[in-house]
Amino acid sequence: MMTFDSASRDLCSVKRQETNTPLQALVLLNDSQMIEAARALAANTIKKFPDSIEKQIDYVFQKATSRLPDAEETTMLMDHYKDLLSKMDNGVFTAKEYIDIGEFKSDAGVPEKELASLALVAHTVLNLDETITRG
Amino acid sequence: MELFDYKPTLIKRKGEELPDSIRQGQRLTGMTSGQSSFPLAGSVFDFKQYGQNGTYISDLLPYTAKMVDELCIIKSMYTEAINHDPAVTFFQTGSQQPGRPSMGSWLSYGLGSENKNLPAFSVLLSRGSGRPSGQPLYTRLWGNGFLHSLHQGVQFRAAKDPVLYLNDPKGVSKEGKRAILDKLAEMNDKQFQDFGSPEIQSGIALYEMAYKMQTSVPDVMSTEKEPNYIYKMYGADAKIPGTYTANCLLARRLAEQDVRFIQLYHMGWDQHDNLPGAIEKQAKDVDQASAALVADLKQRGLLEDTLVIWGGEFGRTNYSQGLLKDTNYGRDHHPRCFTMWMAGGGIKPGVVYGETDEFGYNIVKDPVHVHDFQATMLHLLGIAHEKLTYKHQGRRFRLTDVEGHVLNDLLV
Numbered sequence: 001m002m003t004f005d006s007a008s009r010d011l012c013s014v015k016r017q018e019t020n021t022p023l024q025a026l027v028l029l030n031d032s033q034m035i036e037a038a039r040a041l042a043a044n045t046i047k048k049f050p051d052s053i054e055k056q057i058d059y060v061f062q063k064a065t066s067r068l069p070d071a072e073e074t075t076m077l078m079d080h081y082k083d084l085l086s087k088m089d090n091g092v093f094t095a096k097e098y099i100d101i102g103e104f105k106s107d108a109g110v111p112e113k114e115l116a117s118l119a120l121v122a123h124t125v126l127n128l129d130e131t132i133t134r135g
Numbered sequence: 136m137e138l139f140d141y142k143p144t145l146i147k148r149k150g151e152e153l154p155d156s157i158r159q160g161q162r163l164t165g166m167t168s169g170q171s172s173f174p175l176a177g178s179v180f181d182f183k184q185y186g187q188n189g190t191y192i193s194d195l196l197p198y199t200a201k202m203v204d205e206l207c208i209i210k211s212m213y214t215e216a217i218n219h220d221p222a223v224t225f226f227q228t229g230s231q232q233p234g235r236p237s238m239g240s241w242l243s244y245g246l247g248s249e250n251k252n253l254p255a256f257s258v259l260l261s262r263g264s265g266r267p268s269g270q271p272l273y274t275r276l277w278g279n280g281f282l283h284s285l286h287q288g289v290q291f292r293a294a295k296d297p298v299l300y301l302n303d304p305k306g307v308s309k310e311g312k313r314a315i316l317d318k319l320a321e322m323n324d325k326q327f328q329d330f331g332s333p334e335i336q337s338g339i340a341l342y343e344m345a346y347k348m349q350t351s352v353p354d355v356m357s358t359e360k361e362p363n364y365i366y367k368m369y370g371a372d373a374k375i376p377g378t379y380t381a382n383c384l385l386a387r388r389l390a391e392q393d394v395r396f397i398q399l400y401h402m403g404w405d406q407h408d409n410l411p412g413a414i415e416k417q418a419k420d421v422d423q424a425s426a427a428l429v430a431d432l433k434q435r436g437l438l439e440d441t442l443v444i445w446g447g448e449f450g451r452t453n454y455s456q457g458l459l460k461d462t463n464y465g466r467d468h469h470p471r472c473f474t475m476w477m478a479g480g481g482i483k484p485g486v487v488y489g490e491t492d493e494f495g496y497n498i499v500k501d502p503v504h505v506h507d508f509q510a511t512m513l514h515l516l517g518i519a520h521e522k523l524t525y526k527h528q529g530r531r532f533r534l535t536d537v538e539g540h541v542l543n544d545l546l547v
Contacts, residue, residue: 003299005274019274020284020337022254023298025345029312030300072325080318087311098306116306124315129323129338 036102038123043106060122064131084117137178139474141191144493146177153454167467173454176464195418198426204485208476211489211498222448229534236280239396241534243286245523249393252351254289256396259382263403265417270402281527284337293377298352369427383424408465429478442480453495481515506539514541
């Protein structure tokens with residue numbers, strides 16, 4: 001939290017300082033909590049819409065940004081999902097390792113590659129400038 | 136007066152009242168304005184002469200003293216600010232009121248970065264032993280003000296891992312991370328096309344920098360690979376992360392990687408009381424490593440391309456704050472004169488510039504205002520201080536605001 005300018009709590013702080021540094025990007029990209037959150041979101045989404053990838057993507061996007069993706073964005077994210085799935089378990093991503101990060105255990109029966117791919121899409125969406133910037 | 140400005144008059148006239156003719160109406164802080172007397176306090180530390188010019192340096196800085204022939208010591212710095220926050224803000228941003236870009240940000244904006252894999256502006260902090268809980272710092276001191284946020288200073292942690300979260304998550308290879316970053320850039324760029332906010336572009340750049348730092352930072356920060364003679368040169372503390380010594384070694388490594396601006400803050404000065412005991416500790420914290428940094432850059436042939444700057448935001452009073460005892464006294468803030476030194480980067484070595492009066496209170500020769508210092512610094516880095524401007528709130532701002540002249544006498 002200190003990377004995100006939370007108070008150090010040894011002194012009274014009236015207003016938080018505001019910085020915007022690559023250190024924060026590193027947290028959002030690599031922290032296991034973020035990855036877990038993305039996976040939990042993905043798992044719940046697959047449960048809700050087991051038959052439509054497009055609905056899954058819409059739902060994840062809406063959860064993060066409070067709006068639905070427009071046509072261009074939907075295409076970008078669908079391409080992303082397909083790209084990730086194609087790279088799953090052949091040297092670029094390893095599904096089992098990725099969905100094992102953190103403590104949240106998703107339900108058995110969710111296919112690993114699909115879960116990992118949607119989790120990566122969710123993680124991407126959670127890192128969008130629009131998601132992380134207030135206002 | 137404890138480190139660089141030798142004042143035998145203060146020692147001779149110890150305990151006498153500060154004459155009005157010397158004080159000339161200088162405002163006092165609330166910490167000493169209530170005092171009924173202002174007894175002159177000479178330093179309890181001895182000064183000796185060093186180098187080709189017989190420069191006086193106090194016994195508190197034996198290592199710095201040995202490097203005197205490389206240093207340009209300015210004894211006639213002055214500022215208007217009398218308290219820390221406005222004074223440090225003034226030195227860093229050119230204005231006592233916060234909100235403006237810091238000097239590192241100006242340099243990042245004006246000169247760009249020579250190493251795309253590390254932040255152009257890096258900041259390292261350390262706590263001093265002279266006053267371990269004193270002197271807070273604010274991230275706006277290395278902030279970007281109204282310039283793009285990619286020009287702000289990146290503060291490394293004072294710990295074994297200066298940057299956290301450098302490792303990719305399990306199950307994600309570098310190529311996989313690249314795919315995510317590319318998609319982020321693509322989608323964020325669409326947002327930028329739609330909304331035009333330049334901060335989105337900064338955001339994209341920050342993520343790129345984060346990716347690059349995952350490889351570049353571990354390399355730079357792995358000081359265990361340094362040979363033993365380096366640890367001897369800097370001091371044993373070089374192995375303890377978060378110390379000033381360790382930060383100096385890191386600074387040299389960052390400089391080797393062409394990081395544009397590296398700033399070290401060492402807190403714990405400001406000895407309002409118990410000065411002699413505390414400043415001895417502070418000086419010991421910084422002396423050897425500061426001198427070692429200059430020597431190390433020199434032996435690597437980097438000193439001529441690296442400007443090293445050392446100093447604080449104002450000086451101290453020549454009278455004692457609180458009771459003046461034989462071996463104990465304090466000093467309050469004094470904006471009218473203080474000392475900084477520079478080395479390398481085109482500044483004349485082995486020089487002492489400027490003089491203060493025998494009371495160490497006023498400048499009598501070659502005054503150097505903070506803006507003059509900034510103008511000179513920018514000039515040495517290849518920037519005309521009046522030309523590097525940015526339009527904001529209807530007018531053009533620059534680090535030196537509307538003042539400052541380059542000290543040509545100090546240039547090689």
